[in-house]
Amino acid sequence: DTGVSQDPRHKITKRGQNVTFRCDPISEHNRLYWYRQTLGQGPEFLTYFQNEAQLEKSRLLSDRFSAERPKGSFSTLEIQRTEQGDSAMYLCASSFTQGNSPLHFGNGTRLTVT
């Protein structure tokens, strides 16, 4: 069990640029989640997938954000035209579908928009 892997760990970008993050979940897990965490706050739900289907998106996920999980395995989160307010830690988590299945989080991608 290699755990949830996220890449890159850190990303610094200029305002207006596009960025893409990757998440590799635990291989047996069919649910995948994206959360955003700002300094001093708890993680906030952004979106989740069951296999390749994106089943729910938060209102936090503006139209500049898009997430995909094309083959039901890894996922990407893209932010277009980044803004300084996008600076945060982006966390990916995965779980089984069955009840009582805890979320396993990766170590996140820290985005800094200058």
Place this chain on the structure above:
Amino acid sequence: QQQVKQSPQSLIVQKGGISIINCAYENTAFDYFPWYQQFPGKGPALLIAIRPDVSEKKEGRFTISFNKSAKQFSLHIMDSQPGDSATYFCAASRNDYKLSFGAGTTVTVRA
């Protein structure tokens, strides 16, 4: 709007002491209440979780107390150790997905 309110924001405890963190929720549809521990530079890791059909759950030095009528739950860390110094998040969800997290409590254990 935060669905789970957590307090205190931070606490300092002596080694061997008890740390207590409290959370309150409004949504009575929540049926799963986990606590996560997060170290700097790491993602949150599940510590312990409870469902509303029990009032207390203990795992080692960590205990969750749950009060369904008050819509409150708390984490007790007994015999606190320096390695327990971390940020703790309570959370709640319905049907085991889309966790709503509290704002976190930074615990510092002084040796």
